[in-house]
Amino acid sequence: MRTEDDTPLADRTLLVESRAGKDALAAISRSFPPRAPNEEALFLSFNYAEVPVGRRFDCCFRKADHSDVAWVTTTVIAVTQQFGVGWDEIPHGWKTLVLLRFEPRVPSMISDLPEAPGWYDQPVSLCISDREVWETRTASE
Secondary structure, eight states, X not given: OOOSTTSOGGGOOEEEEEEEOHHHHHHHOTTSOOOOTTEEEEEEOSOSSOEETTXXXXXXXXXXXXXXXXXXXXXXXXXXOTTOXXXXXXXXXXXXXXXXXXXXXXXXXXXXXXXXXXXXXXXXXXXXXXXXXHHHHHHTO
Protein backbone atom coordinates (compact mmCIF):
# COMPACT_ATOMS: atom_id res chain seq x y z
CA MET A 1 0.00 0.00 0.00
CA ARG A 2 1.40 3.38 -1.00
CA THR A 3 -0.36 6.56 0.03
CA GLU A 4 -0.18 9.92 -1.70
CA ASP A 5 1.74 11.26 1.30
CA ASP A 6 4.38 8.56 0.71
CA THR A 7 4.78 9.66 -2.92
CA PRO A 8 7.13 12.47 -4.01
CA LEU A 9 5.07 15.53 -4.93
CA ALA A 10 6.23 15.63 -8.57
CA ASP A 11 5.13 12.01 -9.08
CA ARG A 12 1.50 12.50 -7.98
CA THR A 13 -0.07 12.37 -11.43
CA LEU A 14 -2.59 10.13 -13.12
CA LEU A 15 -0.96 8.96 -16.36
CA VAL A 16 -3.49 8.86 -19.21
CA GLU A 17 -2.98 6.46 -22.13
CA SER A 18 -6.23 6.84 -24.10
CA ARG A 19 -9.99 7.04 -24.06
CA ALA A 20 -11.73 3.69 -23.76
CA GLY A 21 -13.23 2.45 -27.01
CA LYS A 22 -16.74 1.01 -27.27
CA ASP A 23 -15.52 -2.61 -27.26
CA ALA A 24 -13.49 -2.01 -24.10
CA LEU A 25 -16.41 -0.33 -22.38
CA ALA A 26 -18.74 -3.19 -23.30
CA ALA A 27 -16.28 -5.78 -22.00
CA ILE A 28 -15.00 -4.32 -18.74
CA SER A 29 -17.06 -1.37 -17.59
CA ARG A 30 -20.15 -3.10 -16.23
CA SER A 31 -19.36 -1.66 -12.81
CA PHE A 32 -19.54 1.93 -14.14
CA PRO A 33 -22.60 4.13 -13.72
CA PRO A 34 -24.08 5.64 -16.90
CA ARG A 35 -21.81 8.39 -18.22
CA ALA A 36 -22.80 12.05 -18.11
CA PRO A 37 -21.77 14.40 -20.95
CA ASN A 38 -18.92 15.79 -18.82
CA GLU A 39 -17.49 12.35 -17.99
CA GLU A 40 -14.96 10.22 -19.86
CA ALA A 41 -13.71 6.65 -19.43
CA LEU A 42 -9.91 6.60 -19.67
CA PHE A 43 -7.19 3.97 -19.61
CA LEU A 44 -4.57 4.92 -17.02
CA SER A 45 -1.03 3.62 -16.77
CA PHE A 46 0.57 2.28 -13.58
CA ASN A 47 -0.70 4.42 -10.70
CA TYR A 48 1.57 6.31 -8.29
CA ALA A 49 -0.42 5.52 -5.09
CA GLU A 50 -3.81 4.44 -3.83
CA VAL A 51 -6.24 7.14 -4.97
CA PRO A 52 -9.82 6.88 -3.66
CA VAL A 53 -12.99 7.32 -5.66
CA GLY A 54 -14.10 10.91 -5.05
CA ARG A 55 -10.55 12.32 -5.21
CA ARG A 56 -10.43 15.64 -7.06
CA PHE A 57 -7.61 17.06 -9.16
CA ASP A 58 -7.08 20.57 -10.58
CA CYS A 59 -5.64 20.21 -14.07
CA CYS A 60 -4.74 18.16 -17.13
CA PHE A 61 -1.50 18.75 -19.02
CA ARG A 62 0.51 17.21 -21.83
CA LYS A 63 3.34 14.95 -20.75
CA ALA A 64 5.59 16.34 -23.49
CA ASP A 65 4.67 20.00 -22.89
CA HIS A 66 3.69 20.91 -19.34
CA SER A 67 2.88 24.47 -20.43
CA ASP A 68 -0.13 23.10 -22.35
CA VAL A 69 -2.47 22.87 -19.36
CA ALA A 70 -6.25 22.82 -18.91
CA TRP A 71 -7.50 24.03 -15.53
CA VAL A 72 -10.48 21.79 -14.89
CA THR A 73 -11.79 20.09 -11.75
CA THR A 74 -11.42 16.36 -12.35
CA THR A 75 -13.09 13.83 -10.03
CA VAL A 76 -12.55 10.06 -9.89
CA ILE A 77 -16.08 8.58 -10.23
CA ALA A 78 -15.46 4.85 -10.79
CA VAL A 79 -12.55 2.41 -11.17
CA THR A 80 -12.23 -1.05 -12.68
CA GLN A 81 -9.58 -3.28 -14.26
CA GLN A 82 -9.38 -6.22 -16.67
CA PHE A 83 -11.93 -8.28 -14.73
CA GLY A 84 -14.64 -5.60 -14.74
CA VAL A 85 -14.89 -5.54 -10.94
CA GLY A 86 -15.60 -2.14 -9.40
CA TRP A 87 -13.07 -0.81 -6.91
CA ASP A 88 -13.28 2.01 -4.38
CA GLU A 89 -9.80 3.27 -5.30
CA ILE A 90 -7.22 3.36 -8.06
CA PRO A 91 -4.68 0.93 -6.58
CA HIS A 92 -0.97 1.65 -6.45
CA GLY A 93 0.96 0.05 -9.30
CA TRP A 94 -2.08 -1.01 -11.36
CA LYS A 95 -3.24 -0.05 -14.83
CA THR A 96 -6.94 0.77 -14.59
CA LEU A 97 -9.96 1.95 -16.50
CA VAL A 98 -11.44 4.95 -14.72
CA LEU A 99 -14.48 7.12 -15.15
CA LEU A 100 -13.56 10.76 -14.57
CA ARG A 101 -15.86 13.77 -14.29
CA PHE A 102 -14.57 17.06 -15.70
CA GLU A 103 -16.15 20.30 -14.49
CA PRO A 104 -17.44 22.27 -16.17
CA ARG A 105 -16.74 20.17 -19.31
CA VAL A 106 -14.33 17.63 -20.78
CA PRO A 107 -11.27 19.57 -22.05
CA SER A 108 -10.34 19.13 -25.71
CA MET A 109 -6.99 17.54 -24.81
CA ILE A 110 -9.03 14.67 -23.28
CA SER A 111 -11.76 14.45 -25.93
CA ASP A 112 -9.12 14.52 -28.69
CA LEU A 113 -7.34 11.43 -27.32
CA PRO A 114 -7.61 8.33 -29.50
CA GLU A 115 -9.97 5.56 -28.43
CA ALA A 116 -8.31 2.23 -27.66
CA PRO A 117 -9.49 -1.32 -26.99
CA GLY A 118 -7.20 -1.78 -23.98
CA TRP A 119 -4.04 -0.89 -22.13
CA TYR A 120 -0.68 -0.66 -23.92
CA ASP A 121 -2.38 0.39 -27.17
CA GLN A 122 -1.29 4.03 -26.76
CA PRO A 123 1.63 5.60 -24.86
CA VAL A 124 1.02 7.93 -21.93
CA SER A 125 0.45 11.39 -23.38
CA LEU A 126 -1.46 13.32 -20.68
CA CYS A 127 -1.18 13.82 -16.94
CA ILE A 128 -3.85 14.78 -14.41
CA SER A 129 -2.76 16.37 -11.14
CA ASP A 130 -3.16 19.13 -8.60
CA ARG A 131 -1.89 22.69 -9.15
CA GLU A 132 0.94 22.20 -6.66
CA VAL A 133 2.16 19.10 -8.53
CA TRP A 134 1.97 20.89 -11.90
CA GLU A 135 3.89 23.87 -10.47
CA THR A 136 6.58 21.56 -9.08
CA ARG A 137 6.96 19.76 -12.41
CA THR A 138 7.10 22.97 -14.48
CA ALA A 139 9.60 24.60 -12.11
CA SER A 140 12.03 21.71 -12.69
CA GLU A 141 12.00 22.12 -16.50
